[in-house]
Amino acid sequence: MSGHAAVDEEDELVSPQVSGARANQLALQEAIKELIVDRGLAPGTLLPTEAELMTELGVSRHPLREAIKALEAIGIVEIRHGYGTYVGSLSLSALQAGLAFRSARSMKGDLREIRNLLEVREVLEAGLVSRVLRSYPELDLERLAAAVVEMESAARSGEYAPDADWRFHETLYQSLGNTLVLDLLRVFWTVFNDLDGELPRGEGTPEVTARWHRDIYEALRARDEHALRAAMDEHFRGIRERVAGSVDP
Structure with missing residues (x-):
């Protein structure tokens, strides 16, 4: 097995710090939201790097990215490719899209x-x-x-x-x-x-x-x-x- 493959496999492993409900995507999303609130991060503020979030939240890369994508869909965070992830403007675009569909x-x-x-x-x-x-x-x-x-x-x-x-x-x-x-x-x-x-x-x-x-x-x-x-x-x-x-x- 190549070193690259070993890193990918390692990334998919959940840290020992995470167990039970914390490993659930909803719980992880809540943890990210709590981090934003607890630190008083205003819209447009750069979030910690992916590596820092993985360490702080005790998760691997894959579930973290899935959680970030889910939060981006509802406007809580904004991914700027090549720059990082920022606190979103909290627009109501997701609400509008949902109401329009209904x-x-x-x-x-x-x-x-x-x-x-x-x-x-x-x-x-x-x-x-x-x-x-x-x-x-x-x-x-x-x-x-x-x-x-x-x-x-x-x-x-x-x-x-x-x-x-x-x-x-x-x-x-x-x-x-x-x-x-x-x-x-x-x-x-x-x-x-x-x-x-x-x-x-x-x-x-x-x-x-x-x-x-x-x-x-x-x-x-x-x-x-x-x-x-x-x-x-x-x-x-x-x-x-x-x-x-x-x-x-």
């Missing part, structure tokens, strides 16, 4: 998954109404108005303006200073936008969609919480009808 599959069935996702989005946005009003001084009303005008202009040609639609929702919640809220809303909005062409139109024509956003904007500008909640509810009622394929009773 929603696409739901389109072939009873739309239950899509309705569930819409409910979560509605609860989140409706629950932020009071906070948005409290952050009124930080709101970019001009950007909101511009998005509405762009949607109305496109609607006059019978077209929907998805970029303006997202810009409206993004601007609405940017004043909260909560990037997780924006990231979650972007995921929800993107999943629905990708399915837009497959959902029944209902009354959600471009003109009606633009009007929903105009009503939200006008209520917000007037700082009228009751009107804002009513406009937000009307917006989601329209989407609910499209998902249901019929008018709510």
Whole structure:
């Protein structure tokens, strides 16, 4: 047997430090996450080398690489070939991909998954109404108005303006200073936008969609919480009808 083969065989052996559940991939992934948390490693920070991790975690090369790949898939780490492994930016791309798949599959069935996702989005946005009003001084009303005008202009040609639609929702919640809220809303909005062409139109024509956003904007500008909640509810009622394929009773 060559020396190279001996090294490979040795690499596949689990260190005596590892036993039982610790040798399990899930446990190893948890150990890497704990290392990141315990050391306070921020996104973009270089992780210890592979050799250092093997020694510290008491594992061989193969299970370590499998664990790193699994953590990369969910954004916890980022592999930069030729440079090393870094703490990931923790984006919600994996969540978005999973929700998109579930929603696409739901389109072939009873739309239950899509309705569930819409409910979560509605609860989140409706629950932020009071906070948005409290952050009124930080709101970019001009950007909101511009998005509405762009949607109305496109609607006059019978077209929907998805970029303006997202810009409206993004601007609405940017004043909260909560990037997780924006990231979650972007995921929800993107999943629905990708399915837009497959959902029944209902009354959600471009003109009606633009009007929903105009009503939200006008209520917000007037700082009228009751009107804002009513406009937000009307917006989601329209989407609910499209998902249901019929008018709510």
